[in-house]
Amino acid sequence: MKNLVLMFPGQGSQAVGMGCDLVAADPTMRATYAEASEVLGFDLKGLCSEGPMERLSRTDLTQPTLLAASVGMFRILERDGLRFDVAIGHSLGEFTALVATGAVAFEDALRVVRRRGQEMLRAAEANPGGMAAVLGLDDPVVEELCDGVDGVWPANFNSPGQVVVSGTRPALETLSERACAAGAKRVVRLPVSGAFHSPLIESALEPLREEFERVEWRTPDPAFFSGCTVRYEATGFGRLLQTQLVSPVRFSQSVKTLYEQGYDSFLEVGPGGVLTGLVKRIEPRAQTARVSDMETLQAVRDDGRYLEVM
Template sequence: MKKSFVYVFPGQGSQSVGMGEELARACPEAKGVWEQANTILGFDLSAVAWQGPEEELTRTDVAQPALLTAEVAALKVLESRGVCASAAAGHSLGEYGALVSAGCLSFADALTAVRLRGEAMQAAATESAGGMAAVLGADPTLLEALCREIGGVSPANLNAPGQVVVSGTNDALDMLESRHKETGARRFVRLKVSGAFHSTAMLPAAEAVRNALQSVEIRDPGIPVYANVTAREQATASEVRDNLVAQVTARVRWQETIENMVADGLDRFVEVGPGTVLAGLIRKITPVSSIWSVGDTTTLKEFEEAIA
């Protein structure tokens, strides 16, 4: 009997050398996804993802297609075992994985779009001297006000209670770091990213994504997919297309997304792909919900035993 869960897909930062290799060696469904990716992209993506070097894998233009491939590989394994999604969401890049799970995008189209998205974001980052930082324990209202006062920096990821990621110029981040305790924050942690993602610095990348998606077939979602930009379900292909463009520069409203899902009666989550970042965030947002992560054979077995 098929069992239904909310699928959530992680974003950039969850990648690690070796991700997806064990699952691909154990499950032909996963192996087939990696082989398809290698063919579509014209180079051995699996070799970079599984063997590194880490410096190459963490490049935005490589990390994004590699993560999507690892996510869809895990998705196909779950589907082959009769586990289906009743709804889906993804964090930033992960939204493409969610849309594949909902039948909005084919994997081939999503991979091609994500490769271009990564290249465009890397190019935009090179043109602007910026970065991102996690502000932990801040009052969101005070943080927003301080960002406006400083200028050149803004909230980018509203991840969970007490965890907001900001994005901006290096000078603005320096100023915010020197004053972050005014917001009640406990810590200010610079992130190892190459640019000010989910900010106006990514406007050139958003335009590149808009142009790329014009030639991509996007279908209406077969299941509810909650968008980063609105934190609400998107019902049509047109909405999906507009939201994918907007999310390049807009903030990721992850906490609201999970809260809205729970309010809509969705409370059993599976993080599909490498790592456990989203599982940790969801536990902070909604402690009463059930959450599993499936990215390798060990976590797959644990999940199957838990729902048996």
């Protein structure tokens, strides 16, 4: 399919059982989980199948596990004839997008993402905070509200009327009150362990800089589109991924930009289906599909538009 954007989800899409039906049914998925388990030093399939959710949601475990699950699903599609033009990811999903475009080896990405989760957890413990989704306000209104409250920042511009903010707990309380007074439908606190994509986790940057410098980065092919800079990026991934940690994810702007450039089909690959729902709200005219389990994989195979006969 021409004009196809591949999308990879980030933290928050994890669930007990993710990828397990594909592991049981597909040798490519089994091989991917086995490879990841060897690199990471723990039983990935066991964690995904048994959880518990509390352990699966630990950011140092969530991140490499989600990466492996999404890469496994991508490898199945690639084997079956998938061709795409651009890859994007939501936060952590950018690492998966870089694997899919050949910019980084899967093994290197696993190691970096495991370290990323560990350092983010340390930073969050040193500077406690949280995140909240503000629903029903335009982006500029939320940005203005954040400017008026010390210790809170926009973190994810997800779709029209949905902006996630990060900050200290007192700042989030103040922001929530002011957002509701400004007409927000509601403000929902998210079950996360820190104020990600904000200056509160800056202490993670230096140890990760050294980790990123050890990675062999390559030019992506197909193209990689950054949700941090809202443009195509072909070099400087170590610096970009550092910046991404303390900068907002501009997913809504990224989808709009790609659609305006003629990319009208978006395929989400990975657990859940969050990004597919966001794209439908951002650009209702776009064609969307997802692969997150055996059922949705078969639907994409039956569709006939995404996979080329090899």
